[in-house]
Amino acid sequence: MKEKLDFYSLERPIIALKEQIEALEGSEDSNRREKIAALKAQIEKEWEKIVPKLTAVHIVQIARHPKRPYTLDYIKALFQDFMEFHGDRRFADDPAIVAGLAFYKGQTVAVIGHQKGRTTKARIERNFGQPNPEGYRKALRIMQMAEKFGFPVITFVDTPGAYPGIGAEERGQAEAIAYNLKVISRLKTPIVNVIIGEGGSGGGLGIGFGDALLMLEYAFYSVISPEGCAAILWKDQGPTAVEQAAENLGIRAQKLFELGIIDKLIPEPPGGAHIDHETTFKNVDKHLGQTLKKLQQMSLDDLLAERYRKIRRQGVFETK
Amino acid sequence: MNEGLWTRCNNCQKILYKQDIIDNLKVCPQCNYHFRLGALERLQQLFDDGQFELLDQDIYPVDFLGFQDQQKYEDRLKDSQKKTGLPEAIVTARGTLGGLPVIIQAMEFAFMGGSMGSVVGEKVARAAERAVEEKLPLIIISCSGGARMQEGMMSLMQMIKTAAALARLSEARLPYISVLADPTTGGTTASFAMLGDINIAEPNALIGFAGPRVIEQTIKEKLPKGFQRAEFLLAHGMLDDVVERKYLRNYLIKALRLFLNRPEA
Ligand SMILES: [Zn+2]
Numbered sequence: 003m004k005e006k007l008d009f010y011s012l013e014r015p016i017i018a019l020k021e022q023i024e025a026l027e028g029s030e031d032s033n034r035r036e037k038i039a040a041l042k043a044q045i046e047k048e049w050e051k052i053v054p055k056l057t058a059v060h061i062v063q064i065a066r067h068p069k070r071p072y073t074l075d076y077i078k079a080l081f082q083d084f085m086e087f088h089g090d091r092r093f094a095d096d097p098a099i100v101a102g103l104a105f106y107k108g109q110t111v112a113v114i115g116h117q118k119g120r121t122t123k124a125r126i127e128r129n130f131g132q133p134n135p136e137g138y139r140k141a142l143r144i145m146q147m148a149e150k151f152g153f154p155v156i157t158f159v160d161t162p163g164a165y166p167g168i169g170a171e172e173r174g175q176a177e178a179i180a181y182n183l184k185v186i187s188r189l190k191t192p193i194v195n196v197i198i199g200e201g202g203s204g205g206g207l208g209i210g211f212g213d214a215l216l217m218l219e220y221a222f223y224s225v226i227s228p229e230g231c232a233a234i235l236w237k238d239q240g241p242t243a244v245e246q247a248a249e250n251l252g253i254r255a256q257k258l259f260e261l262g263i264i265d266k267l268i269p270e271p272p273g274g275a276h277i278d279h280e281t282t283f284k285n286v287d288k289h290l291g292q293t294l295k296k297l298q299q300m301s302l303d304d305l306l307a308e309r310y311r312k313i314r315r316q317g318v319f320e321t322k
Numbered sequence: 323m324n325e326g327l328w329t330r331c332n333n334c335q336k337i338l339y340k341q342d343i344i345d346n347l348k349v350c351p352q353c354n355y356h357f358r359l360g361a362l363e364r365l366q367q368l369f370d371d372g373q374f375e376l377l378d379q380d381i382y383p384v385d386f387l388g389f390q391d392q393q394k395y396e397d398r399l400k401d402s403q404k405k406t407g408l409p410e411a412i413v414t415a416r417g418t419l420g421g422l423p424v425i426i427q428a429m430e431f432a433f434m435g436g437s438m439g440s441v442v443g444e445k446v447a448r449a450a451e452r453a454v455e456e457k458l459p460l461i462i463i464s465c466s467g468g469a470r471m472q473e474g475m476m477s478l479m480q481m482i483k484t485a486a487a488l489a490r491l492s493e494a495r496l497p498y499i500s501v502l503a504d505p506t507t508g509g510t511t512a513s514f515a516m517l518g519d520i521n522i523a524e525p526n527a528l529i530g531f532a533g534p535r536v537i538e539q540t541i542k543e544k545l546p547k548g549f550q551r552a553e554f555l556l557a558h559g560m561l562d563d564v565v566e567r568k569y570l571r572n573y574l575i576k577a578l579r580l581f582l583n584r585p586e587a
Binding site: 164165166167168170171172173174175176177179180181183184185186187188203204207208211223224225226230231234235236246247250251252253258261263309310313314316317318319320321322 | 380381382383384386387389390391392440441443444447469470471473474475476477478479480481482483485486487488489490492493508509511512513514515516517529530531532533536537540541543545546549550558559560
């Protein structure tokens, strides 16, 4: 049987071109601008060949790519004067979620997101972006602070899921998420969510819903990880079962857009967000800015009524 | 001996006369083990004279993703409907409890593990909206493995849908009592089951966000005794009380009287 290539093998030609670009960028070559442009065109060509071959598992691998931009990268690129605030005032500070205030396009906003680490040490410190209840309670505290001062809320979703641990259960992981959902549904300020990487189940949803859900083209949002789904329904965690689970779950941004769960798809640069952070930031900024502007033109009553209508539309069933 | 008349208790292993268990609200007369109840049995035990009117029975699930694991979702639905005689994993009913009009929803574990897909979410939302409209209290008896994988992300969206509808019930200042039966886990716990004005559970009910096996695999340690059981949650401040089935009906009546400010005449 022919083994399917994983995404890291598929993207090798693009990585090679990207390395050539990086080498040129630091060089004194007088023709470097033309050469870089040519290489970028080549990346685009290579990518066009790869895109039709992308399986749901490849998309999961792109979404989890270790070089993909994380929440703090977006904050650094798109926001000014970010002040991170810590702690839930109940138990602890959860490094898997960052939260605080910042300026965005000249106004104060609350910004909240899951945060993964880039190095092994940072990954462990951030618990691989898997929050404990404290993370959700901190997020809620900042959201309610935003409501009080009339600041919009922007969240970045990127988590494998809420942490399955003893302490998390003891301190009410389920209650923390449930309570966030209840409060978010009535929070009197605009909320925009951007799914930037992994939208892992309830752990994503705890800060991943509001007035507008934007999603990067190769991010995914799923009820359960494909691995978890395969283990339960296929009783198998081998690549074939995971592949089938991922395809069946319908986790692609395009599919979620068709189902009316996602409001806006944000295109990624050729190769995926990790190949070109700058273009990714630009794309996110454009859609985020437009969306926020539109929401801020609505009255609070209209905003909340529309939020509820949107929530109530979620579901597919038939009446007999 | 007629085998059909006898059964073995899952907990104390004693051989019991089936009718004795049924007469005892499906609780083992020897060891107090609470057997799982079907949704309709639950409603019969709670409502006055076991009488109630079923609502929203006309909403049916759809296999909109064409989900197929070892079995087609479509077939799983048909099997569950045949086995339970119910269209979905939750029933909504209106009736009286101690003379007080109330809406009660009960989940059916035998229907795909009581999992929450679009229909369960829709029915919870409709029940909460109806409660607001008719100014009725709401009671939900959860018994569920969580969000239904076969409806993908749409199942996850039911968490926010139920929470949002309950937020409106809350703003209308109508009581919502959540009763957690064995087991209540995943997206069900992380949405409507934990959002009651009071949350109570049956003895020894497994309640959690993550399943115990997932936690064990993650932390690679054995879990403490009684972990994620109702008594454990009570001790950790996550429940208002643990209530034995034989007291449940009276507990709910008393609680409703207090919430509604209706002392017994
Ligand atoms: Zn027994």
